[in-house]
Amino acid sequence: MNTSVIELDNLQKIYRTGDVEVRAVNGVSLRIERGDFVAIMGSSGSGKSTLMNMLGCLDQPTGGQYRLNGVDVARLSRAELSRLRNLKIGFVFQCFNLLSRTSACENVELPLFYTNPHVPLRDRRERAIEALQKVGLGERLYNHPNQLSGGQQQRVAIARALVNKPELVLADEPTGNLDTRTSIEVMGLFQELNDAGITVIMVTHELDIAAYCKRIIVMRDGRIIRDEVNAARLFANDQRAALDASEQHASLS
């Protein structure tokens, strides 16, 4: 299997509002291999979110080609795109987007309702519990989102993204609403998933979050201006230990 997970060839997204033409994504060519861990950075308006939406098959490009697992996405019907999102892609959002007044377990089950072929009730529950255990929430299966901390909520969202065993996890500012410690924990979780072979692509504008990734892509005005391997990669375990040490030091002094 030498196909890349993602192959973009001169990908374009042009919006027209009246006479004004907005080139949100203006000719992006990119390959992302299986098992990669990519941060896409850029200021707002750089086109990183638009690119992310197209990678997630929520939006169709107006030009160029996008091959996901070697399949040209432009040729798929809406139903086929839905199925692709359901089986191959896991989404993690900045605001978690969990259903309120719904247990963690039921939240994680959500994608399985739409899985085709049908996943029986018992399997749905089992797989949801398994995914929650994987993100360290095995003790909180039946808590509602308002009974969970921000970090825990984001972990439920990550469990939801994982429940269908996707090849690709797309995360849009996953630590944007979290404090430093929980951000490190969430990044550690992504690093674990990546070590297990899942390709992770993450949009962020924080350099210290991007530092956890293997590869950093920087965008500006709809184009990639930099694409390099992250030489100074951080690891969540080290960072957590460092944070513990500094806090201990602070409390002693």
Place this chain on the structure above:
Amino acid sequence: MIQELTSPLLRVGLTAMIAFRALRRNKLRSTLTALGIIIGVASVVSIMALGRGTQKRIQDEVSSLGSNLLVIFSKSRRTSAAAAGSGQSGNLTLEDVKAIRREIRIVKALSPEVTLTAQAVANGRNWSTTIAGESHDYLQIRDWALTRGSMFTERELSTSARVAVIGSRTSRELFGPLNPVGQTVRIKNMPFTIIGQLKSKGAGMGGGDQDDRIVIPYTTAMRRLTGEKYPRLVTLQIHSDDLMSAAQEQITALLRQRHRLTEERNNDFEIVNQKEIADTVDNITNTLTFLLGGIAGLSLLVGGIGIMNIMLVSVTERTREIGTRIAVGAQPRDILLQFLIESITLCLLGGAIGIALGYGVSAGATMIPNFHPSVSIGSIVVAFGISFAVGVFFGFYPARKAAKMNPIAALRFE
């Protein structure tokens, strides 16, 4: 590469599960939303039940009159209202009655009637009641049974015997729980021997108490009590239902000939088919029931608009939920189906509660004596059908709005 593997039915089932969970998350709102439908269905169901009860009551009263009855009234030649129907104005004679009996074979039985109100004295008590002079066939015509004793005979009729059959109410007023048969009752100072007691029949069509009366031979009533020469009316029983109009025609012809009425003169008598009157009343009740039911149905419409309103609010409020669902693999039709099922479920649930309430109202109304409203299977089916239709009709627009959402915008919705 992609085949449709999940059966549509299973898909609907799964979506229904999602919809139920969503409704359960918002119990109070769901209940309030369904309230409009609850009230609408409850009023339709109970009005239909009460209407049915009224009809049943009318039918009972009709059958309590006896079957295949015609009544001949004499029409007064004079215009005075007081004279009309008093019997004094009579152009319907006992000879006419005899002629009808003799010549019209399809008349099974008949009874000329004179009535008066008088004090009945017996057992040291005094009671003002209706004295009805009738023939010996009267009880058969009215399909009326005796609890005690017997009816007077043709012989007692022809001899103007002073015998009486007493109604259950009159008997209670005069004799309490005692057996009145064999006792004497004085009417206008004339002693009558009570030979029978009538079974209770309840209120009549006009609302008067049929059980408060004393029945005596019409000959006795005319000769000894009133001195009238003419019966006030004649009740006839015809052999069968399909001969009713034939009997009406034959009697009309006979009476016109006997009264020597020429072509251009109107009848000086009137023949009334009691079943026809009852049918008319029945029809009016029916129309009223449907009219009221229709007005109650309007509240269903209002309830439906309420559902649409709340569903629209709900769709807007749950924009991010919809975006999330689409992101994790829901297709627009899944979203459409989910919201449609939510609104249909609300309506059916409201319908079920409404039917239960309507049933309760109808059950409460059975406490009214002689009134038996009943909820028909038909009205339950119709109520459910309408609830379903309201759910689909008023749920479709919000559901389509949800399904048409752009997932990217929906996910970022604040």
